[in-house]
Amino acid sequence: MARAWVRAQAGRTGVLLIVGDPGIGKSWLAEEVARLAGARGGLVLRARCHEIERPLFLQPFVDALRVAGLAGYALRDLAGEWAGALERLSRGESLERRHAYEAVTAFLRALAERETVLLVLEDLHAAGAPTVELVHYLARRVRGARLLVLATARPAPPGPPAAAAASGGPAEVERVLGEAAEVIRLGPLPPEAVRELAVAAGLGPELGEAVFLRTRGHPRCAVELLRGMAAGEPGVPEPVRAWVLGRVRGLGEQAERLLRAACLLGPAFDPVALGRLAGVPARVAARHCERALAAGLLTVSGGSYEFASDLTREALDATTPEPTRLVYAGVLRSGTPTIH
Ligand SMILES: Nc1ncnc2c1ncn2[C@@H]1O[C@H](COP(=O)(O)OP(=O)(O)OP(=O)(O)O)[C@@H](O)[C@H]1O
Ligand SMILES: [Mg+2]
Structure with a gap:
């Protein structure tokens, strides 16, 4: 530059x-x-x-x-x-x-x-x-x-x-x-850059390492998470929550519902399992995953989709109403799909 x-x-x-x-x-x-x-x-x-x-x-x-x-x-x-x-x-x-x-x-x-x-x-x-x-x-x-x-x-x-x-x-x-x-x-920050940001925020380099793992080096998430940690708030920072929610809502109601359900499947999931959990055809789940991929909320790892970072998933999961989470958790246990 x-x-x-x-x-x-x-x-x-x-x-x-x-x-x-x-x-x-x-x-x-x-x-x-x-x-x-x-x-x-x-x-x-x-x-x-x-x-x-x-x-x-x-x-x-x-x-x-x-x-x-x-x-x-x-x-x-x-x-x-x-x-x-x-x-x-x-x-x-x-x-x-x-x-x-x-x-x-x-x-x-x-x-x-x-x-x-x-x-x-x-x-x-x-x-x-x-x-x-x-x-x-x-x-x-x-x-x-x-x-x-x-x-x-x-x-x-x-x-x-x-x-x-x-x-x-x-x-x-x-x-x-x-x-x-x-x-x-531009891609994500490397681990050493996040360590440096941690030190600059008055935190130890080992916290930088943890933040790197949780954010995968995404600068906005890393900066906000470090800011929260420096202020003694280790949860998902409000700006990250708002940012993730804003992006998810931009994809529409059905995509939001699917992504919230996906949180229960773990960091990586495939559209077939997601479709089964949410009670929609796999190709519909796949289409919404593609849109979430384009929005930077998901990435691809082999044959699965993954949340762009743990923090993305945490932000979404933390804002899913508990009764809704219980529905998906119940479906996962029983194997019976939800009906929309
Ligand atoms: N290399 C970096 N070192 C330190 N902080 C950074 C770095 N890159 C980005 N940031 C911080 O990450 C946050 C997001 O960066 P920025 O606003 O530049 O993203 P952007 O790519 O322009 O996003 P958008 O597409 O939403 O406009 C800002 O708070 C910025 O200060
Ligand atoms: Mg910008």
Whole structure:
């Protein structure tokens, strides 16, 4: 990352795409780069993409232009012949795509002549197609400008590319930018990093080891669990609970019911056993497991699904009403499926 910034300072334009599951540290890394760029005298333009604003034409770029304006750069001074187009864009007027792309590109080029620019576009998976295409346009057409574009996005859901692309969002980002941008895929933290976080939180490295095992190195879960432990609360931290529940609820009622039932099957389970327990056909259970996999709640281990971490399972189990747990526990003992 630091190298990409040094390259940009030397006039080698870069477009980086940081891809990873929710909570894996994309924003954290983007923030580190922004801090570095700021400390080395760069101009940092930041914008976030929001699902709700997906239909707004190039809204993240409009926001970034506004940040440049706040930093004292006037569109009219920098964009030359494109100033009018940019002003219309900032007012939310629609422009011919190519026209808009060239106007934004011209502005960023001009800005990069004054100082090295870091443009951070967060959550590109939530952006509309024109925004993603403009990032591609920058990656393909801008050379020799002191510009580093750093976008973050959640990964494409698993499955055949055609089916994934049809779902838009994350799949679309990777399909469009996969070749044009330098893609950095983030995974979980290694054990030594979690040990270091434990020590930084005032806890012993052996607790770091335990947290690593319970969270499998997922940064958001590890950080929250360590925070809770440091405060003398070793259970599932409230933010982790809320986060897991939010993701499970996003999958719909039936998926939630199935995942709660899956908690009783242990860390690993297969859709046949889950279907039997919950009284639904195995293929229905499999379909919901696939969606939970795409949401980062499950992983695949051989022929079974597994909860992404013990903490994920604990969070779900801890919020399942006891009478419901007893129903599934009874079914497990008797072998008679529940009827929905
Ligand atoms: N390398 C790291 N070291 C220490 N803490 C980290 C690291 N990576 C992430 N974190 C912490 O983990 C939490 C989640 O990280 P972050 O917000 O960057 O995730 P994200 O990938 O952007 O998630 P989302 O897709 O939901 O936006 C934050 O509290 C962050 O401070
Ligand atoms: Mg983020």
